[in-house]
Amino acid sequence: MRNCIWALILAMLVAPATMAKPPQQEEKAAPPPPWAYGFDSVADPAAGAPTPAPAAVPPRDDGTLKRLPGSTFSFTLTQIRDGYGPADWYPGDHPQMPEIVARGKKPEVRACSLCHYPNGKGRPENAGIAGLPYDYILQEMAEFKNGERVSADPRKPNTHFMVDFAKAMTEDEAKAAARYFASMNWTPWIKVIETETVPKTRIQNGMFLRLEGDATEPIGQRIIETPVNVEATELLRDARSGFIAYVPVGSIKKGEALAMKGGAGKTTQCTICHAADLQGLGPVPGLAGRSPSFLVRQLYDIQHGYRSGIWTSLMKPVIANLTTDDMLAIAAYLASRSVPPAAGSTAENSVAGPEATFSSANK
Numbered sequence: 001m002r003n004c005i006w007a008l009i010l011a012m013l014v015a016p017a018t019m020a021k022p023p024q025q026e027e028k029a030a031p032p033p034p035w036a037y038g039f040d041s042v043a044d045p046a047a048g049a050p051t052p053a054p055a056a057v058p059p060r061d062d063g064t065l066k067r068l069p070g071s072t073f074s075f076t077l078t079q080i081r082d083g084y085g086p087a088d089w090y091p092g093d094h095p096q097m098p099e100i101v102a103r104g105k106k107p108e109v110r111a112c113s114l115c116h117y118p119n120g121k122g123r124p125e126n127a128g129i130a131g132l133p134y135d136y137i138l139q140e141m142a143e144f145k146n147g148e149r150v151s152a153d154p155r156k157p158n159t160h161f162m163v164d165f166a167k168a169m170t171e172d173e174a175k176a177a178a179r180y181f182a183s184m185n186w187t188p189w190i191k192v193i194e195t196e197t198v199p200k201t202r203i204q205n206g207m208f209l210r211l212e213g214d215a216t217e218p219i220g221q222r223i224i225e226t227p228v229n230v231e232a233t234e235l236l237r238d239a240r241s242g243f244i245a246y247v248p249v250g251s252i253k254k255g256e257a258l259a260m261k262g263g264a265g266k267t268t269q270c271t272i273c274h275a276a277d278l279q280g281l282g283p284v285p286g287l288a289g290r291s292p293s294f295l296v297r298q299l300y301d302i303q304h305g306y307r308s309g310i311w312t313s314l315m316k317p318v319i320a321n322l323t324t325d326d327m328l329a330i331a332a333y334l335a336s337r338s339v340p341p342a343a344g345s346t347a348e349n350s351v352a353g354p355e356a357t358f359s360s361a362n363k
């Protein structure tokens, strides 16, 4: 099975579009788009060693037990954000977590469920890893470990953490985590909205949080991905409360032309390797319905050599000629592709619902 997929992929590699010219010099020099990496300005290479982004001071735990609708559990803030056993509000939503996913391994490896959530949905500043192929997850853990996968923005703190975790894990722990996350399907999580203006946001630990009030600003050439419910996501880590991705008007259609038709020779149809429904094929990861900020980061990191594993060499020539705006459009399109809802679930509850403003409880 695996061999025949590789034969297919390798055959595709010699397709003419992947032999395209090297990227334009000025585009090569384009800095990582700060919004995709959770910043509001580009890193200054002249500043010497990068200053890591300051971690936000977490709200104080006053010992109150927090609750969420649909969960029979209650947790304090300290329990919710415990790096070695964070709250699992909805254990019925996922299979039983292996130890490394539920509790990590003290002190080097924090629980995967802290950042990627027990159901693997993740957040824009990390990654949705549910439904990725088993082989792909193991491959990525190896690339983080071997220094073949870093972030183009050296200020991004959590990619450094991911590298440290991969280095500290045993083969068996990586396999247990890969089996677990690969066993779940990717289901709807992000609602994509084309717009000219976006709610004003502030950035906290790499995530854009809507400010209280109705203030808006032009979207510009950015994707702003923000929780549907700020308090549920940021404070309570509600693994059923999804995200809205605001994208510039026209980007989905532009992205479709690039992803599905190769943009008239600019790139190769993504469907050739990522499957007709863009939900992944063999060891190649799914792209449909996934976080567009995450996708832009990966496209930029791959194009600029910050991801350089053996499998990455299949992707690199495909996207060599894309500009950052092309990547934005492709990511908007991919994120807008529907994926089947979880069996028996009212999937809308993950992406719809009231657009709660930033609650005073989180200040």
Ligand code: HEC
Pocket: 100, 101, 109, 110, 111, 112, 113, 114, 115, 116, 125, 126, 127, 128, 129, 132, 136, 137, 140, 141, 150, 151, 158, 159, 161, 162, 165, 177, 178, 285, 294, 297, 298
């Ligand atoms: C502190 C937060 C954090 C924890 C804990 C964490 N990760 Fe990650 N993980 C990240 C970030 C951040 C990225 C994406 C990095 C980027 O975009 O540069 C990531 C990416 C990944 C990816 C790549 C996904 C893809 O589609 O390419 C995999 C696989 C992964 N993590 C697995 C794990 C496993 C398994 C664990 C538990 C052992 C874990 N992570 C724990 C933050 C975390």
Ligand code: HEC
Pocket: 009, 012, 013, 139, 140, 258, 259, 267, 268, 269, 270, 271, 272, 273, 274, 284, 285, 287, 295, 298, 299, 307, 309, 311, 312, 313, 314, 315, 318, 319, 330
């Ligand atoms: C020749 C086969 C091939 C084609 C065509 C292809 N990809 Fe990929 N893609 C891959 C492989 C293989 C990987 C895994 C790379 C790795 O392990 O680093 C990948 C990884 C990715 C990732 C990273 C996903 C993640 O979870 O980290 C993104 C994003 C991506 N591809 C987007 C695209 C887009 C957009 C297109 C079309 C413009 C495309 N790919 C076309 C083979 C391909």
